Amino acid sequence: MTHADKVERLLAAVRAADAPLGLAKDTSNLFRDRQEGRKARLDVRDFTAVLAVDAAAGWVEAEGMVTYEHLVDACLPHGVMPAVVPELKSITLGGAAAGVGIEASSFRYGLVHETLAEIEVLLPDGRLVVATPDNAQADLFFGFPNSYGTLGYALRLRARVVPVRPYVRLTHHHYTDPAACFAALERLCAGEADFLDGVVFGPREFVLTEGHFVGHAPYTSDYGFEHIYYRSLLERDEDYLSVRDFIWRWDTDWFWCSNNLGLQNPILRRLVGRKRLNSVFYTKLMRLNSRWRLTHRLDRLMGWHRESVIQDVDIPIAHAAEFLDFLLAEIGILPVWLCPIRPQGRTFTLYPMRSDTLYVNFGFWDVVRRREAFPPGHHNRLIEAKVMALGGIKSLYSDSYYDQTTFWRLYDGAAYRRLKARYDPHGRARDLYQKCVLRQ
């Protein structure tokens, strides 16, 4: 079926819909329990085609629900990769555009949405528009990121690609002092690296990883089965990976979250097998667990009060050490992922970042357990307050507790209302606060 045929089918489905819209997708990386009211689910599962790769002109065009795993496999034979490839294989191009996508090349190219040139959007009222930075829908182009489907669905996107070489040489730099670590990160961002990210393993244990494309490698490591990538950062100073294995280095163990499922145990790993060691499999297990509340009940039995804290927040580098101090003292989740972001100079309405500032993304994904009781959302609220105080911004793919006034101050409520009035005048899709905070 051609893209145009699929679009026709979907336009008819939207026009026939008699309930708030939602997507019927095979995978999702959203981490908030949603109130499953009646929805008209649009079947977009076949919007997964890569339509064209133009390595010379530096772009790839693909349908909105193409997973990055598929997109990367379509680009590499042309000697290119999407400029920013989020770490989890099932994240889709449209989902990363509507959410916020980041990876170790973001200090060079910014966030996923900063690498886009064109978005074809199915609006909630059934109109189809194409938004570019300089056409009549430019406001939607710059308002689409962080809109989480509340302004429409991206059915086709054009994204920047960059040349690759067959291998990536990794250099792991070790630090014991947070200030020295963040100073080094700022220095490395001004250097020649192709990729930069890092991990906080403890209050005095930091590793920054610098990645360079190379044509030859004396050996390559394999972190797709027995060996665990994030542990190698503590054990080695240097490493080599094929470009594809580098791109998916974090997916095999969901960064380190496979530990929550006991899947870093060598015997269990062998039983589960290489094919199932990936974020898609873990997400399914996590969803089962949250549906049956298995670990919740176990914690209650053991006398633990618990709160899920799964967040990615972006902090100006000048305040990174202060944010880390807070995180270690008040939240206590380890390890923590560090990823530098250099905004590329264009302002995206719903995810405003200063173009003159280098940011550090802090990614932390776990459950906080305490013996003493605490109010619902206590630790997530502390994080929201600290991020605000330090001039940072939080992505909205997980739990949020902002009150409406604060939320619309942070995510430009006035501009959002103008976008809603123009692109969803009848309010057929929920608004951003309803979706991301009230979980409707």
Ligand SMILES: Cc1cc2nc3c(=O)[nH]c(=O)nc-3n(C[C@H](O)[C@H](O)[C@H](O)COP(=O)(O)OP(=O)(O)OC[C@H]3O[C@@H](n4cnc5c(N)ncnc54)[C@H](O)[C@@H]3O)c2cc1C
């Ligand atoms: C543990 C964890 C780690 C993460 N790490 C990273 C990371 O390292 N890098 C990173 O970039 N991101 C990361 N994320 C966040 C993830 O990128 C976002 O949640 C992203 O939006 C998920 O995209 P998806 O394709 O899975 O979409 P979904 O999860 O299915 O959808 C996300 C939201 O976008 C909307 N949406 C989906 N597709 C479209 C579309 N085509 N058009 C319009 N709206 C759409 C949905 O309605 C939904 O509200 C992480 C998330 C988790 C849970």
